[in-house]
Amino acid sequence: MKKIMCLFVCGLLTAGALTGCGSSADTTTDSGNTTTDAAPDATGDFDTSSDISVVSREDGSGTRGAFIELFGVEEKDANGDKVDYTTDEAIIANSTEIVMTTVAGDDYAIGYSSLGSLNDTVKAVKIDGAEPTADNINNGSYTISRPFNIATKGDVSDVAQDFINYIMSADGQQIIEDNGYIKASDAGAFESNGASGKIVVAGSSSVTPVMEKLQEAYQKVNSGAEIEIQESDSTTGMTAAMDGTCDIGMASRELKDTEIDGGLTATVIAKDGIAIIVNKNNPTEDLTKDQVNSIFRGEVTTWDEVK
Incomplete structure (x- = not known):
């Protein structure tokens, strides 16, 4: 009886001790580690x-090409050839939208996307302390x-030139700024040449969203223009422009020497940032380029190694 009573009293003392510790809200996890709610x-x-x-x-994505160059994931080998060291x-993912959807659906994912295409399904982190x-x-x-x-390659049709003039005008550049990009031209207001016909624009999935905005606005001032936008990647767009299967190619990078040698003339229509994105449940707020x-x-493979 005394033994039972002693155990009962010990149990009460233990419970009291745990209650006292409860003021600091200690809890024990399944792994046996103790955490404190006061300092979560x-x-x-x-x-x-x-x-x-x-x-x-x-491969072929202009965003990938720019990313690996800007972050040093691409290096030249002993022969001077560029090598992509992505793990x-x-x-x-074959589009900006799929990158964001993939990162949004995986707590432990990290990716990169066009700054102008970002939405609130993911979180863009700072790079070396600077917000994108x-x-x-x-x-x-x-x-x-x-x-x-x-x-473009060689002379373009009157209607294609009219659309290009619109993109570079104050009207077109305002649309670019309104959609989160940086304008590339200080030209004046747009004046249409009145041309009509079909224009095929092909290439980068990063450029496509703002090109669709430009298309919509341009066709309001020139209803005689029909514009078809074919979304793919920068390399495909440049190849289509060289082959003559599109009037205007889109690239989210600088043109390659082979593309310039192929007869293409480039026009910068905007400047865009590349944002490094993580899942919204990821506490990471800032990363360095390194x-x-x-x-x-693939040299760092778990989040606790990111130091």
Whole structure:
């Protein structure tokens, strides 16, 4: 009886001790670790020991080309040839929209996208302390940016030239700024030449969203123009322009020497940032260029290694 009573009293004392400790809200996790609600884990339910899901664009993507160059994931080998060192474990997405959807659906994913195409389904992180904004690109504090180019070969039709004039006019450049990009021209107001006919525009999925806005606005001032936009990637767009299967090619990068040698003339219509994006449940707010480089090369594979 005394033994039972002693155990009962010990149980009460133990319960009291635990209640006293409860003032600091200690709890024990399944793994046996103790946490304190008064000073919660900053990562919440985010498991930093989880593998990083790297999401990249396909070969031929202008965004990928600009990304690997700007972050040093691409290097020249001993023969002077450029080599892309993106990890073989990367998930490959063939458009900006798919990159964002993939990152939005995976707590541990990281990817990159056009700044102007960002939406609130993902979180854009700072790079070396600078937020990815048009203002920061203009003032030079955010250095991860690239041009949006259109390319033509030889003489274009009157209606294609009219559309290009619209894009570069104050009217077209305002649409570019309104959609989060940086304008490339200070030309005056648009005056149409009145031409009619069909224009085929093909290429970059990063340029496509703003091109669709430009198309919509232009056709309101020139209803005689019919514009077909074919979304693919920068390399496909440049090839189509060289082959003559489109009137205007779109590229979200500088043109390659082979494309210029193929007879293409480039016109920068806007400047765009490349945003590094993570899932909204990821507590990461700031990364360095070196950290991004290591992640996309596959040298850093879990979030707790990001230091």
